[in-house]
Amino acid sequence: MLEVTGVTKQIGGLLAVNRVDLMVGEGKIVGLVGPNGAGKTTLLNIISGLSHPTQGRITFKGENITGWKPEQICRKGIAKTFQHAHLFPELTANESVMVGAIFGNSHSVSLDEGRKAAEKLLDFVGVAKEKQEMLIRNLNVVELKRVQLARALASKPKLLLLDELTTGLTPKESNDAIELIRKIREAGISILIIEHVMRVITGVSDKIVVLDHGEKIAEGRPYEVMNNQRVIDTYLGDIDAF
Ligand SMILES: Nc1ncnc2c1ncn2[C@@H]1O[C@H](COP(=O)(O)OP(=O)(O)O)[C@@H](O)[C@H]1O
Ligand SMILES: [Mg+2]
Incomplete structure (x- = not known):
């Protein structure tokens, strides 16, 4: 349904997103994780058309939507929530x-x-x-x-992009959010979700993609990613992810 191919975003001298490939299949929930500054929000902004990639391509339902305006992308079926409520x-x-x-x-x-x-x-x-x-x-x-x-x-939407929906919520409120996310998927909507809380992301995701310094460092089923040594070293080891 969504195919991100070789997407790079250069901001000044910084590669905020660096040659990232990512796929979201129909009816799937894909979790996007990584330390602060990894490029997660930038990537979601690119998919939703708020920002345009320096290089690479975004395909949605077989159509190349790279460079489309946010309202065109929204009408095509991709909706997004913001990390900070605008x-x-x-x-x-x-x-x-x-x-x-x-x-x-x-x-x-x-x-x-x-x-x-x-x-x-x-x-x-x-x-x-x-x-x-x-x-x-x-x-x-x-x-x-x-x-x-x-x-x-x-x-x-056919695809929903969620940026840190549960950040700042209590565990009970996070559980309610997980329930909601599941219900949304049951309604046939695919989801790409950024989350800090590993319990939330491993609980709902079919697949997890890990970014670090703009690059994809791991991808796979939740238990595979959680046991990936590079992910443990760069991410899980040093943050309050649990
Ligand atoms: N508009 C911008 N101007 C300058 N730097 C930016 C801008 N947007 C993002 N960045 C930088 O790009 C990197 C990735 O940021 P971001 O995508 O917000 O990361 P994440 O959401 O994973 O925490 C960070 O180093 C951030 O400072
Ligand atoms: Mg962010």
């Missing part, structure tokens, strides 16, 4: 999800349909009814993450 502080939760439903879609959606779709999605991600009409700026971090997820889902 939402619309003066809109209500419901309105911000409506934006995704109305503008993120390739087919036209009326205001009324958008509002109903937003309500359904906010219920699905677990935002309480009374919070749905509150302004974004009055929501807490957990609620914001849920609204972001609902907004991304509102564009009816």
Whole structure:
């Protein structure tokens, strides 16, 4: 479904992403991990069109989407949440999800349909009814993450890119997020997820890709990657991954 081939992103003198190959199959969950500064967010930004690669190619459902604008990529079926919540502080939760439903879609959606779709999605991600009409700026971090997820889902993606959805959540909240991620996959959506917490990533991923200094250093099933000596040395050994 998604094929990233030889993608490089040079920022000044730095290779933030260096010749990375990555595939996400239909209905699969792929975890992207690595230390801070490894290039994970940069790679997700490139896939979603927010940033363009210096070299390499992104193919989605057989079409070369390299260099497309974010809104074209979104309408083609790739939606993304942000590591730091970039939402619309003066809109209500419901309105911000409506934006995704109305503008993120390739087919036209009326205001009324958008509002109903937003309500359904906010219920699905677990935002309480009374919070749905509150302004974004009055929501807490957990609620914001849920609204972001609902907004991304509102564009009816085939592939969802999640950047540190569970960072800052309690273990209980992370477990709820894992459940949600599984439900999203059951609905037929493929997922590429960046996570710091290894318990989350190994629990949901079919495959894990490890980046370090912009390069892919390992790829495989969760237990293979967790037992890979290079991954243990460069990543698992020195961070609070558990
Ligand atoms: N817009 C930018 N300008 C300068 N450096 C950047 C920019 N975006 C990312 N970088 C650098 O690229 C590297 C990869 O960053 P990032 O993709 O955010 O890593 P990760 O998400 O894995 O923590 C880091 O060294 C970061 O400082
Ligand atoms: Mg990041």
